Amino acid sequence: MPLVRNTTPMAEPHAPDERKPVELLATGSDEERWIAARNAAETPEALSLLTRALSVERVPRVREAMFTALAKIATPESASVALPYLRSEDAGLRTQALDALRAMPASAAEHLSGLLDDSDPDVRLLACEIARALPTDDASRVLGELLESETNSNVCSAAIEVLAETGDAASLPILARCAARFSDDPFLAFAVKTASGRIGSSER
Amino acid sequence: MIDPPQMTEDEFRRLAEFLYRRTGMVFTESKRYYVERRVWERIDATSSSSFSIYFAYLRSEVRDEVEQLINAFTVNETYFYREDHQLACLTTDLLRERVATKRPGDPIRIWSAPCSTGEEPYSIAIWLLENWKDVDNYDIEIVGSDIDTRVLEAATEGIFGKRALMRLSSEVIARYFHELDDERWQILDDLRQSVRFSRVNLVETKETRPQGRFDVIFCRNVLIYFDDESRRVAAENLYENLLPGGYICLGHTESMSRISPLFEICRYSEAIVYRRPEELRRAR
Amino acid sequence: MPDNSTRRVLIIDDAALVRAYYRAALEAHGFAVGEALNGLEGLEKLLLEPFDLVIADINMPQMDGITFLQMLRSKELPVSSVPVLVTSTEAGPHDMAAARGAGANYYLVKPIKQETLAEYAAIFCGRR
Numbered sequence: 076m077p078l079v080r081n082t083t084p085m086a087e088p089h090a091p092d093e094r095k096p097v098e099l100l101a102t103g104s105d106e107e108r109w110i111a112a113r114n115a116a117e118t119p120e121a122l123s124l125l126t127r128a129l130s131v132e133r134v135p136r137v138r139e140a141m142f143t144a145l146a147k148i149a150t151p152e153s154a155s156v157a158l159p160y161l162r163s164e165d166a167g168l169r170t171q172a173l174d175a176l177r178a179m180p181a182s183a184a185e186h187l188s189g190l191l192d193d194s195d196p197d198v199r200l201l202a203c204e205i206a207r208a209l210p211t212d213d214a215s216r217v218l219g220e221l222l223e224s225e226t227n228s229n230v231c232s233a234a235i236e237v238l239a240e241t242g243d244a245a246s247l248p249i250l251a252r253c254a255a256r257f258s259d260d261p262f263l264a265f266a267v268k269t270a271s272g273r274i275g276s277s278e279r
Numbered sequence: 280m281i282d283p284p285q286m287t288e289d290e291f292r293r294l295a296e297f298l299y300r301r302t303g304m305v306f307t308e309s310k311r312y313y314v315e316r317r318v319w320e321r322i323d324a325t326s327s328s329s330f331s332i333y334f335a336y337l338r339s340e341v342r343d344e345v346e347q348l349i350n351a352f353t354v355n356e357t358y359f360y361r362e363d364h365q366l367a368c369l370t371t372d373l374l375r376e377r378v379a380t381k382r383p384g385d386p387i388r389i390w391s392a393p394c395s396t397g398e399e400p401y402s403i404a405i406w407l408l409e410n411w412k413d414v415d416n417y418d419i420e421i422v423g424s425d426i427d428t429r430v431l432e433a434a435t436e437g438i439f440g441k442r443a444l445m446r447l448s449s450e451v452i453a454r455y456f457h458e459l460d461d462e463r464w465q466i467l468d469d470l471r472q473s474v475r476f477s478r479v480n481l482v483e484t485k486e487t488r489p490q491g492r493f494d495v496i497f498c499r500n501v502l503i504y505f506d507d508e509s510r511r512v513a514a515e516n517l518y519e520n521l522l523p524g525g526y527i528c529l530g531h532t533e534s535m536s537r538i539s540p541l542f543e544i545c546r547y548s549e550a551i552v553y554r555r556p557e558e559l560r561r562a563r
Numbered sequence: 564m565p566d567n568s569t570r571r572v573l574i575i576d577d578a579a580l581v582r583a584y585y586r587a588a589l590e591a592h593g594f595a596v597g598e599a600l601n602g603l604e605g606l607e608k609l610l611l612e613p614f615d616l617v618i619a620d621i622n623m624p625q626m627d628g629i630t631f632l633q634m635l636r637s638k639e640l641p642v643s644s645v646p647v648l649v650t651s652t653e654a655g656p657h658d659m660a661a662a663r664g665a666g667a668n669y670y671l672v673k674p675i676k677q678e679t680l681a682e683y684a685a686i687f688c689g690r691r
Contacts, residue, residue, distance in 0.1 A: 078404055078473035079386070079420040085475070085491060113484065113515060135630075136541060143511045164657050166627040174624055178507035200652060201622065211335035229652040229673055236578045240297060241338070243331075262674040265587075266580045273289045296579045300600060536604035540625045544603070546610040 100128045105137060112140035116147040126156050135167060142175035151185040158186060161201050173201055180208035187217065196227040203233040207240065214241040219249045228260045235263070239270035246274055286315045290330050294318065297338065301345060302503050303534040304352070317351040346504040353500065353532055357398045359405070359439075360446040362499070364550055365528050366406045369495060372547045373526045377494045378413060380524075386418045388493045390520065392481060393501050394423030397434030398443055400474045401466055403497070405447075405455050422490060424479035431476050437466035482509045487516040493525055500530035502538050514539030521555040528552050570688040571613065573597045575605035575631065576620040576650070585618060588677035589684055600624075602631025609635065609642050615688045618680070621651040621658065632665035646687040650675060 092099065092107065096118050099111035112128065115121050125141050132138045145153040160172035176183040183205050190202035203221070206214050218234040218241075225231050231253055238246050254267040286294070291314065295306040306314055318333070325344070327333035337344050360366065377387065391400040400423035407414050425431050440462055444452055456464035465471075479486045481501065502513055517527055518541045527542060529535070535542050535553050542553035572594045574585045586596045597614060599605040601623040609617070617635075621628040628649055636643050649667040651658055659670050668687060671679070 077415045077417060077419050078408075078470070079418050080472050081475035082472065083420075085420075110519070113519070139541070140515060143508075143515060146508045146511060149508070164661075166621050166629045166658075166661065169622060170624065170627040170630075173622075174507075174511075177624070178511055180507075197653065211338055232580070232674065233578070236580050239580060240293060260674050261676050262581070262584055265584050269580055269583060273293050275289070300577075300579070303600075303604065534604060534607060536599075536601055536607060536625060538625075540603055540630075544606055544610060551607055551610070 097124055100124065105134050108132070108134070108137045109140050112137055112144055115141070116144040121148060122152055122156060125153075129156065129160075135171070138168070138171055142171050143178075146175050146178035149179040149182050151182050154179055154182040154186055158190075161190075161198055162195065169201065173204060176205055177208055180205075184209055184213075191217065191221050196230050199225070199227070199230045200233045203230065203237055206234075207237045211241045212243070214238075215243055215246055219246050222249050222253045225253075228257050228263050231257065232263055232266050235266045235270050239266075239273045242270060242274040244274070247271055250274075284319065286311070286318065286330060290334075291315070294334065294337075297334070298345075298349070301537070302349060302532070303537045304349070304532050310352075313352065317348060320351075321348055340506050343504060349504075353530070355500075356442070357395050358443045358445060359398050359402045361398065361402070362531060363406075363446070364548075365497070365531075365552075366402065366410075368528075368547050368550050368552060369403070370407065370411045373495055373552065374411065374413070376524070377526075378417065381417065383416045384418060386420060388420045388422065388491065388495075390422050390424065390490065390493045390496045390498075392422075392424040392479060392496065392498055393427075394425050394431075394434055394476065395427075396430045396439075397423060397437060397466075397474070397476070398439070399423070399497060399499070400434070400476075401437065401455075401470065404470060404474055405451060408455075409451065420475065421473065422475045422477065422493075424477045424481075424490065426478065426480045428478055431478055434474075435471070435476050437471045438463050439465075481513045481516060484512070484516050484519075487520055490520055492522045493520055494522055495525060496521060496527040498527060498529060500533065502529065503533045510538050514541055518542070518555055523555055523558040525555050526552050527554070569593065569595050570615040570684070571595045571597065572684055572688070573599060573605060573608055573614040573617045575599045575602065575617060575623070575628070577601055577623040578620075581620070584677065585680055588680050591677075592681040592685070594681075594684060594688075602626030602628060602634070605631055606634055606638075609645065610638075613641075614645055616684055617645055617647045618684070619647055619649055621649065621653065621662070629661050629665045632662070632667055636666040648683055648687055 096111040096115050099107045103111060115125055125144055129141050142157060145157050154176060157172045157175045160168050163169050187202060187205055191199055193199050206217050214237060218238050221234050222231060250267045250271050254264055257263045291311055298304055298306060322333045325333060325336055327336060389403055394400050400421050404421050423434055444464060455467055455470055457467060458464050481487060496517055498517060502510055505513055543556050545552045545554050572589050574582050574596060576582050577600050582598050589596050597608055599608050603626040619628045619631055632647060646668045648669045649662040650671050650673055652673045654672045662670050
């Protein structure tokens with residue numbers, strides 16, 4: 076039979092590399108760095124290792140594994156390693172950082188109020204997506220607060236997008252006030268109308 | 280029986296948008312009736328006092344509620360030759376690509392994870408023996424893994440009922456099973472000894488790594504239910520378990536777009552399959 | 564013979580409200596619309612069905628708009644040549660240059676008026 080018997084010993088997988096992650100991350104091939112990144116969460120000094128390695132890594136798949144390691148560690152400190160990359164000019168890197176933060180919602184939540192208050196509207200915008208991962212009531216509260224004072228219409232739209240999912244009766248007047256402030260923005264008016272509709276009928 | 284309370288259109292849209300974002304599944308108006316019924320079953324089962332309360336619970340991913348809800352919409356029954364278009368793709372396209380760089384006698388390794396009670400790995404074995412012209416030219420190793428040791432025991436035993444065999448012709452049944460009694464058939468010893476079963480949690484790298492590298496992995500209807508972090512880790516594990524150029528097949532309602540950007544998308548005759556990229560050959 | 568000239572537009576944006584807004588605008592102008600939530604899903608849709616135009620956002624989960632463009636342009640014809648109109652909240656020259664460099668046909672800064680979107684859709688669906 077061309078099918079291999081299950082009594083045949085299985086081929087030994089490769090012996091694990093004995094070199095230390097710090098060495099592999101510095102000098103290894105793409106695959107070696109990727110494996111080292113995957114293993115990094117379990118090493119002592121993981122955070123300093125990953126912080127340094129992320130700052131020089133150019134291969135997206137290896138960076139992704141580093142971000143996964145941060146998400147596995149899942150502490151406010153590991154989340155803070157990902158945070159600066161939200162500001163990157165590289166759209167791919169911003170996405171990777173945001174996805175990592177989404178994968179550690181409780182840790183990311185510790186930084187959320189700072190992010191929602193950031194001077195850079197692009198950061199505030201991405202922060203609305205982090206708020207989506209909060210428990211429903213918290214998300215609505217935090218984004219409602221943002222909406223009351225936010226001056227950038229795209230950031231408002233990002234908050235409204237999440238409120239369409241999480242919002243409650245208390246969100247409705249906040250949404251209405253926002254629409255009034257941005258009466259020139261056609262998308263925002265549409266967004267408020269649609270989000271209010273989603274919320275309005277759910278109070279049963 | 281009293282009709283369940285109806286969902287408002289906006290409640291339905293809110294739920295549909297959440298499910299689309301979370302799983303990639305699209306629920307249009309035409310499916311509303313089924314969704315409503317299932318939602319009200321779950322509202323009851325979770326003792327939620329309203330749709331809003333239930334929706335907050337669903338969003339929180341505290342337990343496997345997404346799986347509980349979605350399970351009702353996908354056919355969960357496992358049986359032989361389920362999703363046979365993927366088996367056809369395996370022999371017509373995937374293995375053809377894989378053996379392009381293999382020599383006669385080289386191994387081909389195929390992983391079914393999760394394998395549940397064994398229908399999938401045994402189906403792969405039978406399908407290859409029945410349909411692949413090159414089946415005798417390679418050493419084919421089929422591994423079935425699951426997190427649940429009870430289903431693995433059943434898989435090893437290889438006893439199945441009528442429903443599991445409903446897609447198989449009587450010739451195929453006669454060739455690979457012997458009848459125990461009216462209701463049960465057992466896979467022939469030869470074939471039973473040709474599938475290796477192992478207990479593996481797909482999220483645990485320590486458990487996935489020792490399984491080695493595969494040419495093709497079938498990982499159906501499990502990844503989409505993991506939380507964000509587990510999905511990433513499991514996807515990386517599966518990538519590591521693939522040979523460069525190796526393929527991974529998901530369930531037909533699943534998409535890597537909700538799971539991981541690691542894999543290349545391959546379109547083959549009406550099916551989408553994913554691939555670990557080939558190694559780039561670089562001068563060092 | 565039936566007139567098969569309905570142009571098909573694929574909207575790739577992770578915001579459901581944005582997709583709904585664009586859909587309303589495009590359908591009102593006679594376009595057929597498909598949707599995807601991120602670049603990966605967009606690529607899958609493009610591999611399965613033909614589209615005359617893609618409208619893609621930049622910031623999306625799993626695969627951003629720039630990476631989507633790079634992957635798309637490396638595929639085979641005819642899929643790889645579909646016109647792509649990039650939308651973004653960023654108005655800076657760096658982002659426009661990145662989009663152009665990745666193979667975008669045009670770049671619109673959000674918020675976008677529905678009439679504007681329909682206008683550009685008509686222009687880019689005419690060109691192949």
